[in-house]
Amino acid sequence: MARGDSVSLTAVAPGLSAVTVELGWDVPSLTGTDFDLDACAIAVNQRGKVYSDQHFVFFNNIQTSDHSITHTGDRPGDEAIHVNLAALPADIDKVVFAVAIYDADSRGQTFGQVHNAYIRIVNQTGGAEIARYDLSEGSVTATAMILGELYRNGADWKFRAVGQGYVSGLASVAQEFGVNV
Template sequence: MSVSLTKGGNVSLTKAAPGLAAVTVGLGWDARTTDGSAFDLDASAIVTDADGKALSDQHFVFFNNKTSPEGAVQHSGDNLTGAGEGDDEQIVVTLSSLPPNAGRVVFPVSIYDAGTNGQTFGQVRNAFIRVVNQADSAELARYDLSEDASTETAMVFGELYRNGDEWKFRAVGQGYSAGLAGIARDFGVNV
């Protein structure tokens, strides 16, 4: 049974699904109708240590680097429009293949060319992140973002994190006006 989270809430994925080995993190959104350019939102993942610093620049997984060095994190590819129902982009995380020093996997979403197109998350609706068990396709957790991020061009939707022997998921919902580059720098990725 899926747990619906609010901002800051967390759930133990390991307790919800004993023996959990891999998850699909689905991210989705709809752009509000505007008279400007089409919206292109991009999901990414950053594998960090327990202190929140990227393990390496190659552990920043996105549409131009679709797989982490050890293959534990894989991006499904770029959806340029966000059209249609369900997940717009998916990232598969094989928990058992993550390096021992991996403490978190953070999931930012950014608006491609936001500055040029004058776009912000204030123009995005129905944004969500969900975690699905790869073994049986059961949704374990979901966070529907409701914040009006009028100036932000990137957001951290959520994160998987290690707590002892458990993997948990936290709903984050933190906006960044500095875009994806600002998020990457905050996590120690050289951009």
């Protein structure tokens, strides 16, 4: 997929009810400073704002209160987030997936130094990859990136490749969607 492309997940995988969203990357090993990237998911209502602060899922809040979105934990090089599409409240319009570099400003790190970043959508039934977006190049100044989003289209679920960078880290992504940080 290319930036801005969309694919109907339910057309590719009829009966789809749950997915695993895998986000991955390679970081340089010769910088002298460790990179720590963190993935997150933000469930958004029809007004474009977070459904509730509990629906901002990241390393410090690994699960929504309704258990529809679960982060599997912080891992170097890749992280996974499970989304039970059938369990999401009906007024959640989309789920946005971002990756941020932890403590990027003090470490002088940006996505310009991150290579091979990707997001892929995997059907939890059977494990087949349904969609994948490879970020062709990282933003030289961005410290957080929205890689993609799952969104409703009537009764169907679609995935859109986003690739949008933010220079103020995870806080700027969270604030855009009205998360109290």
